[in-house]
Amino acid sequence: xxxxxxxxxxxxxxxxxxxxxxxxxxxxxxxxxxxxxxxxxxxxxxxxxxxxxxxxxxxxxxxxxxxxxxxxxxxxxxxxxxxxxxxxxxxxxxxxxxxxxxxxxxxxxxxxxxxxxxxxxxxxxxxxxxxxxxxxxxxxxxxxxxxxxxxxxxxxxxxxxxxxxxxxxxxxxxxxxxxxxxxxxxxxxxxxxxxxxxxxxxxxxxxxxxxxxxxxxxxxxxxxxxxxxxxxxxxxxxxxxxxxxxxxxxxxxxxxxxxxxxxxxxxxxxxxxxxxxxxxx
Numbered sequence: 253x254x255x256x257x258x259x260x261x262x263x264x265x266x267x268x269x270x271x272x273x274x275x276x277x278x279x280x281x282x283x284x285x286x287x288x289x290x291x292x293x294x295x296x297x298x299x300x301x302x303x304x305x306x307x308x309x310x311x312x313x314x315x316x317x318x319x320x321x322x323x324x325x326x327x328x329x330x331x332x333x334x335x336x337x338x339x340x341x342x343x344x345x346x347x348x349x350x351x352x353x354x355x356x357x358x359x360x361x362x363x364x365x366x367x368x369x370x371x372x373x374x375x376x377x378x379x380x381x382x383x384x385x386x387x388x389x390x391x392x393x394x395x396x397x398x399x400x401x402x403x404x405x406x407x408x409x410x411x412x413x414x415x416x417x418x419x420x421x422x423x424x425x426x427x428x429x430x431x432x433x434x435x436x437x438x439x440x441x442x443x444x445x446x447x448x449x450x451x452x453x454x455x456x457x458x459x460x461x462x463x464x465x466x467x468x469x470x471x472x473x474x475x476x477x478x479x480x481x482x483x484x485x486x487x488x489x490x491x492x493x494x495x496x497x498x499x500x501x502x503x504x505x506x507x508x509x510x511x512x513x514x515x516x517x518x519x520x521x522x523x524x525x526x527x528x529x530x531x532x533x
Contacts, residue, residue, distance in 0.1 A: 255339060255340035255342070256340070257283070257293075257342060260294060260316055260317060260338065260342050260344065261279070261283075263316040264294070264296065264376070265376050265377070266315070267315050267316055268298070268377045269377055271312070273301050273306070274298055274299070274300050274377060275299050275300060275351050275379045275380030275381075275382075276298075276299045276351075276375075276378060276379040276380035276381055276382030276383075277296060277298045277299065277376040278296070278297045278373040278374060278376055278382050278383070278386060279294070279296055279297075279373060279374040280295045280297050280347075280368045280369075280371075280373045281293075281345075281368075283295065284371075284372045284374045293342075293343035293344065294343070294344045294345065295345045295347070296344065296345070296346050296347070296376065297347045297349070297373070297382075298346055298348045298349070299353075299379075299380045299381050300348060300349075300350065300351065301350070301351055302350075303332075303348045303349060303350050303353075306334070306346070306348050307324055307332055307334055307348055310322050310334070310336060313336060316338065317338040317340075318338065318339045319336055319338060320337040320338060320341075321337045322335060322336045322337065323335050328361060329361075330353075330357050330358060330361040331347055331349070331357075331361050331364065331365065332347070332348060332349075333346065333347050333348075334346040334348060351380045351381060354381060354385055354389070362389075364462060366392050367459075367461075367462065369389040369390040370389070370390045370392075371459070373386055373390075398456075398513055399448050399513060399515070401515055401516065404448075404509070404510065404515045405516075405518065407441055407444060408518060408521070409521070410437075411437075411438060411441040411502055411506075412521055412522065412525045414433050414437050414438055414441075415438065415498075415499055415525055415529060416528070418430045418434050419495060419528075419532055422488065422492060422532075423532050425488075427486065427487070427491055430491055430495070431484055431486065431491050431494075434484060434491060434494050434498055435483055435484060435494070438495075438498050438502070439482070439498070440464070442479060442482075442498070442501060442505060443467065443471070443479075445502065445505040445506055446471050446472075446475050446505060447460035447470075447471075448509045448512075448513065449505065449508055449509050449512065450470060450471065450472070453512075478501050482494055482497040482498045482501055495529070496529075496530075499526060
């Protein structure tokens with residue numbers, strides 16, 4: 253059994269090479285570049301004629317080590333990831349797609365895959381979409397840094413709706429439920445808004461990653477400091493204070509993003525929601 257990432261990768265390459273259903277595979281993520289540290293997991297993109305059996309179970313992974321735990325992450329519906337924890341706490345994340353999946357991917361998923369390819373990959377098994385399609389994805393025009401009015405309005409509306417949801421739950425005494433919204437979706441919205449601000453300042457080719465990854469690299473110390481000040485302890489007063497602080501910070505962010513991108517900020521929605529929240533006991 254392998255107990256190091258190097259050994260695990262070597263075993264995985266041999267395994268993939270011997271699986272006829274796998275047409276091509278590539279190492280992606282930090283271990284495909286020079287920035288990986290000792291704790292970085294293995295991120296592998298696999299193309300297969302029939303991906304369903306590879307996603308359905310982990311028996312096929314027996315040659316690379318004993319599986320402690322595994323799950324399929326479908327947070328991104330079109331980009332299913334089989335997450336595997338092996339002996340020695342070795343984590344392997346396998347993004348498994350059908351050979352013909354990429355052309356049919358929705359634009360957001362395609363952009364994520366293109367960003368992965370653009371950041372660098374190492375071909376582990378050549379064939380199918382590897383390397384030609386990955387090279388094409390990496391060479392695609394960098395996604396527009398400019399949020400559309402529709403994207404901006406959607407994010408802002410979702411934020412203020414979640415503000416009301418969290419305030420209602422807190423008023424009912426549902427501290428945990430309110431806390432999950434405030435320190436979850438509301439903070440996610442702040443991170444997205446900050447990425448738009450940063451791209452407005454530093455240009456479309458400045459990498460803000462996705463899903464809040466590497467926040468310390470791209471978001472700026474001031475944002476990190478303000479974000480840290482907006483989290484809550486597990487008690488009603490702290491959760492309410494965190495909600496108000498999150499609202500105030502997001503408002504400043506959104507207005508700044510709107511000014512930089514010449515977008516319309518819904519001040520009426522903001523004002524009505526804020527007045528309602530502040531009138532709650």
